[in-house]
Amino acid sequence: MPTTNQQLWEAVDKTAPEYTEAYTLPSGFVGTSVNASYLIKRATEQFGPLGTGWGYEILEERIDEGAPLNLDADGQPMIMGKTHTIKLRFWYAYENEIAEFIHYGHTPYVYKDAFGIQYDADAPKKTLTDAIKKCLYMLGFAGDVTTGMHKRLPPDPGPNHSAERKRQEAADKAWLDDQARLIEEAETLSDLEALYKGAAIRLKSRWDDAGLRRLTILYAAKKNTLEHAEPA
Incomplete structure (x- = not known):
């Protein structure tokens, strides 16, 4: 059969x-991650x-x-950043042939x-998962995500959702504005980090990419200000 x-x-x-799940890098970049077990099931x-x-x-x-x-x-490096890397040969059977790359x-x-400085003991496991996912992406698995055409599933609005949605949107905006104000007014790094961490957890749970990006930018700017502030 021709293909x-x-x-x-x-x-x-x-x-x-x-x-799928949203993620945000420290730079503020927001992307979409696909569940690895789901991709492996699709490959199977x-x-x-x-x-x-x-x-x-x-x-x-x-x-x-x-x-x-x-x-x-003295300005000399103490702890160096490290990245765990795997080079993977991926193979698959397709149309009675074995292909690999x-x-x-x-x-x-x-x-x-x-x-602060972190150490990830699970890095080898995560790197292998990352390599497998990238290989499957190359074959087209989750291609709608990698090409930017995928839309995450919105929450079920339920009955009478129009008025409730507007009320919730107003409440969410007020909360976000309040968190932004608190971050800008933070007086210590510990207070700043606690505020940002708590807000980020809530925003990620709601998949609020725009809100998380806003607070991440404010957090980075305020952190830079506090770190370079002259001691009283």
Whole structure:
């Protein structure tokens, strides 16, 4: 049976909204992540069980050193940022042939976030998952997400949702404005971090990308101000 070059892509590019989740990087970038188990299930549906119809081999595993995360009194680096990296060979059975290609996965291993220097003991597991997901993305899995055409499932509005939605939107805006004001008025780094962390958890749970981006920008600016403020 003749096929088109995009047949596989078109068979797997639609993503169930309930298996997606918003995420925000410290830079303020907002993206959409797809559940790894969901992608693996889709690959099993398409190719067969892992190890029979598709699979992978770790060709290389390493720790890459990055920029310094802090400096000593003389301005010399103390702790360096590190990234865990895997080089993966991915293979799959398709139309009675075995195809393969190589991709990479990365995970911050030693890094600095809003709450200080962090160490991730689960980095190897996360890097492998990242590499597998990237390989599946290359084949078209969750293609609607990677091409920016995917829309996350909105919450069920329920009955009489118009008036309730307006009321909730007004309450959410008032709360967000209040959090923004508190962040701008924070007097210490510990107060600032506690405010931002609590607000970020709530915004992520609501998938409020715009609100999270707004507070992240305010947080970064206020943190910079407090860190460079002269002691009284």
